[in-house]
Amino acid sequence: MKPLPADTYVEGVRAGDRAVLARAITLVESEHPRHGALAQEVLMRLLPHTGGSRRVGISGVPGVGKSTFIDALGMHLVGGGKRVAVLAIDPSSTLTGGSILGDKTRMARLSREPSAYIRPSPSSGTLGGVARKTRETLLLCEAAGFDVVLVETVGVGQSETVVADLVDFYLVLMLAGAGDELQGIKRGILEVADMIAINKADGDNAPRALRAQAQYRAALHLMRAGAEPEVLTCSALEGTGIGALWSSLETQLGTRAASGEVERRRRAQQVDWMWSLVEDGLRAALRAHPEVAALLPAMETDVREGRVTSTAAALRVLSTFLPGARV
Numbered sequence: 154m155k156p157l158p159a160d161t162y163v164e165g166v167r168a169g170d171r172a173v174l175a176r177a178i179t180l181v182e183s184e185h186p187r188h189g190a191l192a193q194e195v196l197m198r199l200l201p202h203t204g205g206s207r208r209v210g211i212s213g214v215p216g217v218g219k220s221t222f223i224d225a226l227g228m229h230l231v232g233g234g235k236r237v238a239v240l241a242i243d244p245s246s247t248l249t250g251g252s253i254l255g256d257k258t259r260m261a262r263l264s265r266e267p268s269a270y271i272r273p274s275p276s277s278g279t280l281g282g283v284a285r286k287t288r289e290t291l292l293l294c295e296a297a298g299f300d301v302v303l304v305e306t307v308g309v310g311q312s313e314t315v316v317a318d319l320v321d322f323y324l325v326l327m328l329a330g331a332g333d334e335l336q337g338i339k340r341g342i343l344e345v346a347d348m349i350a351i352n353k354a355d356g357d358n359a360p361r362a363l364r365a366q367a368q369y370r371a372a373l374h375l376m377r378a379g380a381e382p383e384v385l386t387c388s389a390l391e392g393t394g395i396g397a398l399w400s401s402l403e404t405q406l407g408t409r410a411a412s413g414e415v416e417r418r419r420r421a422q423q424v425d426w427m428w429s430l431v432e433d434g435l436r437a438a439l440r441a442h443p444e445v446a447a448l449l450p451a452m453e454t455d456v457r458e459g460r461v462t463s464t465a466a467a468l469r470v471l472s473t474f475l476p477g478a479r480v
Contacts, residue, residue, distance in 0.1 A: 156180060156188060162195045166297050167202060171270060174297050178272060181289040196289055199296040204419070206238075206295045207406060210304045210316040212342070213326030218352050219305055220259035222326060222389040227263040229395050230301055238294035239263070239271045240287055241305045270299065288319060288426055317345040318422050321415050322406055324348045329358060329365035343373060346382050347405070350398055354386035362386045439474050448473055 157165075157176060165173025181192045213219045220241070227237045239260065263269045272294075274287065287304065294302050306316050317323045325346040343349075349369055354362030366384050373381045383401060387394030409415045439445055452470055455461040461469075464480055471478035 154179070156191055159191060159194050159198070163198045166195075166199060166293055169297050174270070174293060175272070177293050178274075178290050181293065182274065182286045192289070196292060199292065203292045203295040206291075206299055207301045207403070208291065208304070208320040208322070209301065209402070210306065210320035210323045211326065212306045212316060212323070213352070214328055217326045217328045218389055219326060222350075222352055222387075223303055223305055224260040224263045225389040225392050225395050226399065227260065227269055227303070228266070229392075229399060231263070231266050231268045235268070235300040236298060237263070237266075237269045238297075238299040238302045239269070239305060240290055240294070240302065241271060241273045242287065270294065270297075291319070318425055321409070321418065322347045322402060324350060324402070327351050327365065327369065328353060329362040343376055343382075348382050348398075348402060349373075349384045350394075351384070351386045352389055354394065355388035355391050359386075439470070442474050445470055445474050 154176070157173070162173060162177045162180070166177050177195060180188055181196065183189075183192070211219060211223060213222075223239055223241075227239060230237045241260075260271055264271050272290065274290065291302050291304070304316060304320055323346055325342055325348070327349055329351050351362045351365050351369070363386065366386055369384045370381070373384070383405075385394060385398050385401070387398055389395070406415065409418075440449075448470060452461070452466040456463055456466045467480045468478075471480060
């Protein structure tokens with residue numbers, strides 16, 4: 154699809170035109186060299202109109218019901234008069250590299266709401282399941298006037314903590330009644346989580362959810378020095394506990410905003426992201442270098458077979474790319 158003029162993107166996004174917003178997101182996600190400059194022009198012009206949303210990351214163990222939870226939370230927010238954008242980071246297809254698009258179909262109610270916008274994006278194998286362009290997509294949604302941007306990630310694990318560097322508040326969903334709950338805790342996740350919610354606290358599972366709540370609180374007390382994240386229970390299926398969860402989350406964010414913590418966090422995230430992109434660009438340039446590309450297969454084989462140390466091989470590759478480089 155042929156790109157629109159920059160003015161059309163800027164005016165359409167600012168007006169909340171969903172079709173133009175969708176095309177603007179497609180533009181920033183594009184890997185085509187000719188689209189990069191236009192995308193950055195649009196983003197720079199929209200930057201003064203960003204920053205007004207609540208940015209919330211949501212992760213969870215497999216089977217916890219992230220999409221159902223976001224559907225329930227989104228409906229609660231829409232019912233309160235808020236405009237909600239959901240950036241659902243889908244697993245990438247191994248055949249096409251594209252998004253599998255499963256999450257949108259599981260947010261049946263929210264996807265029909267005029268005040269909500271759901272955008273599945275392929276993770277493309279990115280660490281933590283956060284699409285490489287998710288940050289820029291988030292800015293576009295803020296410029297379009299959404300009050301809350303929810304970032305749903307593909308799963309939970311050590312690398313999932315990457316999402317914490319993208320949002321103002323990191324919510325982790327856990328599940329009770331599926332064996333030893335504490336076995337499912339990843340230390341890295343608990344070190345950055347701002348809140349833990351035990352979902353599916355309904356029916357016969359309600360008592361197990363309360364026991365899991367106590368277990369998580371005990372684990373956090375041992376693991377985290379200082380302020381511990383709140384541990385709540387909820388049922389996305391029944392809609393119970395969703396309002397209380399959001400009320401607590403918003404209160405905490407309000408306190409952080411008033412103290413300047415949210416602004417400081419966002420500024421630090423922007424600098425971290427700049428360096429992340431620099432590193433990505435350098436890695437891509439290194440692999441695209443003709444002499445390096447010719448050398449890599451032999452170096453990998455030598456390291457794999459134990460003929461050369463990893464350090465010596467890395468030095469050889471780097472010095473081929475940039476004479477004088479060190480490891």
